[in-house]
Each structure stands twice: as C-alpha cells, then as structure tokens.
Amino acid sequence: MNDRVFRASQAHKLEDPQRRIWLPPGQIVEALALRPSMVVADIGAGTGYFSIPMAESTEAPQRIYAVDLQPEMLALLRAKLTPALADRIVLREGTAIATTLPDASCDLVLLANIWHELDNTADVLSECRRILRPDGSIAILDWRDDVNPEPGPPLHHRISSAVVTDELRSHDWKVISNSPVGEYSYLVIAEV
Numbered sequence: 001m002n003d004r005v006f007r008a009s010q011a012h013k014l015e016d017p018q019r020r021i022w023l024p025p026g027q028i029v030e031a032l033a034l035r036p037s038m039v040v041a042d043i044g045a046g047t048g049y050f051s052i053p054m055a056e057s058t059e060a061p062q063r064i065y066a067v068d069l070q071p072e073m074l075a076l077l078r079a080k081l082t083p084a085l086a087d088r089i090v091l092r093e094g095t096a097i098a099t100t101l102p103d104a105s106c107d108l109v110l111l112a113n114i115w116h117e118l119d120n121t122a123d124v125l126s127e128c129r130r131i132l133r134p135d136g137s138i139a140i141l142d143w144r145d146d147v148n149p150e151p152g153p154p155l156h157h158r159i160s161s162a163v164v165t166d167e168l169r170s171h172d173w174k175v176i177s178n179s180p181v182g183e184y185s186y187l188v189i190a191e192v
Contacts, residue, residue: 004117004157006046008072013151014047022151023182025053028112031179031187032139034059038107041065041131043096044114048077048089055088065106067092067099097123101131108137113185115142115164116157125171132192138173140164140188147184161186 013019028050034040038061042051045066054064066089068074074091081089094100096111096118109128118124128138145158152158165175165188173190181187 004153005069006113006117008070008076011047011073011076014049019049019151023185025050027181028141028187029053029057031177031181031189032108032110034061034108036060037062039063039065039105040108040110041067041099041101041106042110042112043067043094043099043128044069044111044117045077045091046073048080050110050112051077051089052080052085055085060088061108062088064089065092065099065101066090067094067101069093069095097127099127099131103130104133106131106136107133108139110139110141112139112141113143113152115140116153116159121167122171125168125173129192134192137176137189137191138168140168140190141181141185144180144184144186152184161188164188165190 034057040061042064045051045068051064051066066077071093092100143152143158145155145160149155161178165178168175168190175190177189179187
C-alpha cells in the first residue's frame with residue numbers, strides 16, 4: 001500500500017453523515033443505470049458506501065462483488081450486511097490489479113475514490129477488461145482537482161477527469177460520459 005491509500009483506521013470518516021450530503025450515493029447509483037440482471041464489481045468497496053445502496057436500489061444487480069485490499073474494511077462491511085444484503089453482496093479480498101474475480105464475470109466495474117490511489121492504472125484497466133463481459137462498462141468516480149481539498153485527498157494527489165478520459169481512450173475504451181457529481185467529485189463512464 002502506498003501513502004495515498006485510504007486506511008481502514010480512518011473508516012469512521014466514510015460513515016460521516018455529512019458525506020451523504022456532499023456525495024449522495026443515490027445520485028451515483030442512478031448514474032450507473034443498474035439492471036437486475038447485472039453483476040457489478042465495486043473495487044475499493046471499503047465499508048460499502050456504494051455496494052449497499054446498489055444492493056438496496058429498485059434496480060438492484062443480481063450480484064455485487066465488494067472487493068477491497070484491506071481485510072479490516074471488509075470486516076466493517078460484513079458487520080453491516082443483513083441476510084438479504086449478504087445474498088447479493090459477495091466480499092472479496094483483492095486489489096485493483098488482482099481482483100480475484102473470474103474472467104468475463106461482470107457487467108460493470110465501479111472504482112470509487114481510488115483512482116488517485118493507484119500506482120499503475122494501465123494494469124488496473126487491463127484487470128477491469130479481463131473481468132468485464134464483452135459489452136461491459138467501467139465507472140470511475142474520483143475527486144475533482146478544481147475544488148477545495150476538504151474533504152478528500154490533497155490536490156496534488158487528485159487526477160482530473162480529463163486525464164482519466166484521455167487514459168481510457170488511449171487504452172481503447174469508449175468514454176460515454178464525464179460529469180461532475182456531488183460537490184467534490186466527477187464520474188467517468190466508459191465501455192469496453
């Protein structure tokens with residue numbers, strides 16, 4: 001883990017009620033255009049900030065793989081799962097370059113607030129392509145670099161949405177949307 005990775009010891013910040021105001025999970029879930037037949041990989045799932053709302057949505061995916069590299073984060077998420085949520089959300093210890101998920105097993109990969117933490121985004125995109133089905137999509141949610149750094153990582157750690165879209169295109173992804181969401185973030189969606 002590098003010094004940009006959000007540590008499990010700070011997980012209480014993920015549960016701050018103010019976060020739901022400046023980054024409403026429902027807005028992100030709606031933008032993902034979920035369908036009941038889908039399988040989603042939430043890479044860097046943390047305490048389930050997006051996994052749980054996806055599983056509770058009216059168009060809840062068939063399965064959500066909540067992947068995180070920190071077992072402590074997965075333990076915090078596991079403690080939140082009701083039996084109904086546990087039927088939909090499968091916890092997996094893994095990284096963005098080694099998710100432990102099978103080939104062509106997902107329709108959508110969500111990378112929420114981790115892009116700026118990653119050391120080798122080319123390898124991450126390769127892993128996402130491996131686990132996605134041929135018509136799959138990737139959604140990258142991260143911190144805008146043109147707004148006040150509180151909350152979130154310092155400005156020098158942030159990667160602009162323009163840089164993200166350029167990298168996706170350079171790796172043969174078709175960018176279908178790039179828009180600001182919440183008060184401090186952007187969401188880029190691309191297809192394989």
